[in-house]
Amino acid sequence: MEGPDEVIHQSTRLRITSILNALSSAELMEFSTLKALISASDGNMATHLTALEKAGYIAVTKDFLGKKPRTRVALTADGRRAFTRHVAYLKALLEG
Amino acid sequence: MQISRDEAAQALSDINDARSRVDKLHGYGDAAPFLILWGMVWLVANSTTQFAPALADMAWLVGILTGTTLTIVLASVQAKRRGARDTNQAGQSAQVAMRMGVSQGVVLAFFVAMVSIVWPLDARQFNALISLFWACTYMGVGVWIGMRLFWIGAITALAILFGFFNIEHYYSLWMGVAGGGSLIAGGLWLRRV
Numbered sequence: 698m699e700g701p702d703e704v705i706h707q708s709t710r711l712r713i714t715s716i717l718n719a720l721s722s723a724e725l726m727e728f729s730t731l732k733a734l735i736s737a738s739d740g741n742m743a744t745h746l747t748a749l750e751k752a753g754y755i756a757v758t759k760d761f762l763g764k765k766p767r768t769r770v771a772l773t774a775d776g777r778r779a780f781t782r783h784v785a786y787l788k789a790l791l792e793g
Numbered sequence: 794m795q796i797s798r799d800e801a802a803q804a805l806s807d808i809n810d811a812r813s814r815v816d817k818l819h820g821y822g823d824a825a826p827f828l829i830l831w832g833m834v835w836l837v838a839n840s841t842t843q844f845a846p847a848l849a850d851m852a853w854l855v856g857i858l859t860g861t862t863l864t865i866v867l868a869s870v871q872a873k874r875r876g877a878r879d880t881n882q883a884g885q886s887a888q889v890a891m892r893m894g895v896s897q898g899v900v901l902a903f904f905v906a907m908v909s910i911v912w913p914l915d916a917r918q919f920n921a922l923i924s925l926f927w928a929c930t931y932m933g934v935g936v937w938i939g940m941r942l943f944w945i946g947a948i949t950a951l952a953i954l955f956g957f958f959n960i961e962h963y964y965s966l967w968m969g970v971a972g973g974g975s976l977i978a979g980g981l982w983l984r985r986v
Contacts, residue, residue: 703794711804715811733986734814784808787801 702783704752709737709745714780717755717772725758725769746770754779818986820938823871825983827864828945831927832976834860839920839969900930917964921957924972925950945979 705714712735720726732742749755754776758769772780796804834856841852904926908914914922928950935943952975956967 701794701796706794706796706804708807711807712811715808716815719812719815730818730986734811734818784805787796787805790796790801791798791805 699782699786701786702779704748704754705779705783707745707748709735709741710749713742713745713749713770714754714772714776717770718777718780720771722771722774722777725771728768728770731770749776752776752779817939819875821941821983823875824934824938824942825980826867828931828976828980828983830863830867831860832973832978832980835924835973835976836969837973839965839973842916843963843965843969897930917957920965920968921953924953924968928953928972941983942979945975945982949975949979 705711713731716731716734717726728742728746732739735742737745746755746757750757754773756771756773758771760767760769838849838852838856842849845852904923908919908922928946931946931949932943933946935941935946949972952971953968956964956971960967
């Protein structure tokens, strides 16, 4: 059995990846929406998103909607695979 | 890194919770444009009934035809998007959508049968009944997709009942502003996280 994913397992990062994994691969989530769903502060979110981005698990896209800056986040293919592996590990731990 | 069974169970529970939050977000996002659309129809058709009674029938006919057409277009766009969201569940979603459609048809058939039995109704009674029917439908759907929709239906139903029993001369205007307005406000509320 493969070990847990240390990047994903941290509580806030687990919630972030769970939410992003529930979206389709073509779907991006706005930072403000993700923050509201997680109920985390801007600073806390930025720290955990940076950790996930460094691991190559999420992609952050910054653009403008009209004149308003917009930050959107999505799980990468690597992130989706890592999340799936981590969930399989958790399930195996409970069943084993 | 060691994870205990309790921690694993908690993590899986958090994952399910996150999934249901996203499902609710999608449900609200899908429901919002329908509420705004039908709120506009109520607002315009009821206001026309109040201020230009001669055009009332035409306003309702155009409103209902426009609302129905846009509802079909929106529903098919959303069905395609839902399919893209989760291709594994696309077949299941189609089955659920078909069952929901049939259930809605049964309730609509009941409504038509009930109105036929109690006919004749005056325009005021008919307006209140059909508006209450939709408000209660939103409440029923809200139980399944999220309580915000339930409360929007409940507030709309209360506004309809209040107007029916308490407002005489400006009843249609009340139905447009309070009934349609609460649907529009509710739709905007659903779009907020």
